[in-house]
Amino acid sequence: MSCRVLETPICELFECRYPILQAGMGGVARARLAAAVSNAGALGCLGMVRESPEFIREQVHKVRSLTERPFGVNLIPSATDPVQFHAELDECIRLRVPVMSFFWSVATDAIKKAKDAGCIVIYQVGNAEDAVLAEEAGADVIVAQGFEAGGHVHGTVGSLVLIQDVCDAVSVPVVASGGFSSGRSLVAAIALGAQGIQVGTAFVATEESFAHLMHKQRIVDSQASDTLYTDAFAINWPPGSPVRVLRSEETVELESQPLGHLPDEAARQQVAEEGGRPIYLMSTDSPLQSMTGDLHRLAMYAGQVTGQIKQVASAASVVQRMVDEARQVLSNLRIQ
Template identity: 45%
Template sequence: MALVTPTLHTPLCDLLGCRWPILLAGMGGVARHRLAGAVAHAGGFGVLGMVREPPHRLRAEVEALRAAGIEHFAVNLIPAATAPALLEQQISTCLDLSVPWMVLFWDVDQRLIRRLKDAGVGVIHQIGASGDAQAAVDAGADVLIAQGVEAGGHVRGRMTTFSLLTELIPWSPVPVVASGGIAEGRGLAAALTLGAQGVSLGSTFLATHEANAHDHHKRRLIQARGEHTVYTTTFDRNWHEPAPVRVLANRVTRGDYDDLKSQGRDQIIGEQDGQPVYLFSTDSPLQGASGDLDDMALYAGQSCGAINAIEPAAHRIQQLVTGAEKALRRR
């Protein structure tokens, strides 16, 4: 495909109301108002990770973000992984709060997309394959996030990020954002060169002071390289299907608990947010968590080898921008 002339200010920036085409991934529990606000104040686009969160917390997080002066932001939900009654409460809360943007993931719920669009909410849909991309666009999604298999957390598709971009860019009528395997400026520049209008980043923002991830998770991530991540379906306890995730290797991925897994036995390994954390659950350790933290799902993308320190989110964005500008000048 023909390469386009890249620039750090893309039409996506105008659409979302941000300075830089850098989106915070909606990491459940990790991307709360402190991190979303820091990303937005630094010129990126803040996303609140509210997957399966109760409506009162969703409301509090949105209100806290607005109290910090942020009006351009999104709330991330995963409809397929949320109980229908809770999902309806979440959607109603978002509509009541006039949330400007929603980020959706996993199965494409075309009816929900149309409902949000009819209510004046912008829809960003993360997808992992062309079929889901087409379904999301047909339903009215305004932006696509193309997630590659290199990404941390739940992984929808099986293609690499840049291979997926080369499929989507030629036909997509809406902006496409790259996600997976990108943690520094050269990756941002490469995505823009292929025709993406931005990037959505998780691991690089997890390792920041403002992220709500537990310090143990942050330390493990900055010590790791891409080869230390594992693509597995083992962490499926509170998910609607045995979906693949990318995590850092631990005793769970090494098979130390396979007997318990085969027996289907429940085992509480910790606590956070006033709730128990079970072995094999999709819960990653958050600030204030206690218990066997290293046995929890330590999400990390294959870009983790480029993340070597826990830094302020604003510093991380400045590094991305400076690195991308340098790479684009060389080109």
């Protein structure tokens, strides 16, 4: 039996059963994962940063062949050439993608264009000031990403404080991100004022994820203390774009100076390839199933929540585990 506490307004907005969003992780989040998450009752999302309109079209069609449920597409304006970004967004609009998700610096023109086309717009931010800017530009939902998050991290404040700050700053629904992979964390996010959670690391380590198996297993084998916050994996992104990755042999020399690295100063040393495309050491590329080479040298993104992920499982089982645990926590609290 469902608990009304979990039936937050974003469930109606996104036409999903549970207030759980899958993060739009570039490369990792392709059609199979997005469809599996949506079929499980949450909101799946394609991570299409710097992908061609043709590839976006292929992936959207594939999602629709696998699910009838709503889904989103994630794009990142500030990390994409402007001409390519607008081509990506135009294709999403042409395909009538129901939900558009954006990240990093607030691009007000992207919000307006997506809203004018009838899309629901999610904007992920790392501070309350950007949350206000995104709301003023027309965003329907704000994702507040705490410092604990894996992948690119835009803010410097932990989720416990950030979620409350953002909820106080805006009137649109807020979704908590960064350190959320359990039913306990879902209940905590709602208690802090959020209407749901966005989950990244736990979905990387799923059967449907396009991450390389090595990356998935490293997440399972790691603990919260095994991550590093650094801007050294910088090639392909603007300067000053820190990430959280799993520690590896490549990060040992970064321990003493994790920050202050610039993309233009990084040597282009090829360590892998994907369909003839060179993959460079210290790029923002993470190991994917389509890559070959020294994949263990690439950025293996993971949040501090990695220690709570015990096995590679199906996306449906991850969603159901979170929901079941949340219901049990609420039952123990005698909240109905």
